[in-house]
Amino acid sequence: MAFTDRHGGVSAGPYGTRNLGGAVGDDPGAVAENRAKTAAEFGLDRVVFMRQVHGTDVAYAEQPFGDEPPALDGVFTDRPGLGLAVLVADCAPVLVADPVAGLVGGAHSGRPGTEAGVVPALVEAMAARGARPERMVAVIGPSACGLCYEVPEDLRERVAARVPETWSRTRHGTPALDIRAGIAAQLALAGVADVRHDDRCTIETADLYSYRREQRTGRFAGYVWLTGA
Numbered sequence: 001m002a003f004t005d006r007h008g009g010v011s012a013g014p015y016g017t018r019n020l021g022g023a024v025g026d027d028p029g030a031v032a033e034n035r036a037k038t039a040a041e042f043g044l045d046r047v048v049f050m051r052q053v054h055g056t057d058v059a060y061a062e063q064p065f066g067d068e069p070p071a072l073d074g075v076f077t078d079r080p081g082l083g084l085a086v087l088v089a090d091c092a093p094v095l096v097a098d099p100v101a102g103l104v105g106g107a108h109s110g111r112p113g114t115e116a117g118v119v120p121a122l123v124e125a126m127a128a129r130g131a132r133p134e135r136m137v138a139v140i141g142p143s144a145c146g147l148c149y150e151v152p153e154d155l156r157e158r159v160a161a162r163v164p165e166t167w168s169r170t171r172h173g174t175p176a177l178d179i180r181a182g183i184a185a186q187l188a189l190a191g192v193a194d195v196r197h198d199d200r201c202t203i204e205t206a207d208l209y210s211y212r213r214e215q216r217t218g219r220f221a222g223y224v225w226l227t228g229a
């Protein structure tokens with residue numbers, strides 16, 4: 001498991017430099033080079049990218065989806081050496097592994113995905129293939145924190161009605177959502193005992209891309225993979 005940042009790539013301007021997102025307006029050649037460089041650094045031959053749509057669909061993958069990936073926000077595999085990438089810039093990349101079952105997965109859980117439960121959907125899909133939540137390790141990656149992610153009052157109320165732990169307020173006292181707390185609660189409810197955090201806030205960390213901070217920007221990613229036998 002690893003999270004990239006914005007350094008060490010070839011993208012220019014607002015995408016500088018290691019943008020891994022293919023749908024944000026960056027030069028496709030630069031994105032391809034950044035993806036290849038990142039895969040090589042992690043020792044991965046192949047990497048699965050999803051077409052993320054803030055939904056709850058999860059799929060098993062045994063190889064990359066190719067040029068037209070399906071609309072998914074969660075993916076898992078049992079194939080050693082196959083990387084799974086979750087692209088983000090404020091949404092949370094959530095990486096999950098059951099080393100005993102030999103399954104790893106990743107989910108893209110921002111505000112809509114957390115509200116709809118994409119992380120529980122991933123845990124459930126992996127469990128249906130032999131993983132056990134009590135053996136899983138989950139990492140909630142860098143994302144907008146509950147002190148920064150300001151939202152309208154009615155949105156806070158709506159999301160908190162479904163996931164109470166998301167209710168938050170900013171440093172200025174205005175309505176906010178704590179997506180990470182919501183995901184941690186969802187993982188606990190799903191029976192995942194070992195939940196770890198990369199506490200970096202994207203909005204507060206210049207080394208990471210943040211849509212809230214910059215609007216026109218790139219995407220960093222969480223990567224998860226099984227090492228070969």
Ligand SMILES: [Zn+2]
Nearest residue numbers: 145148201204
């Ligand atoms: Zn923050």
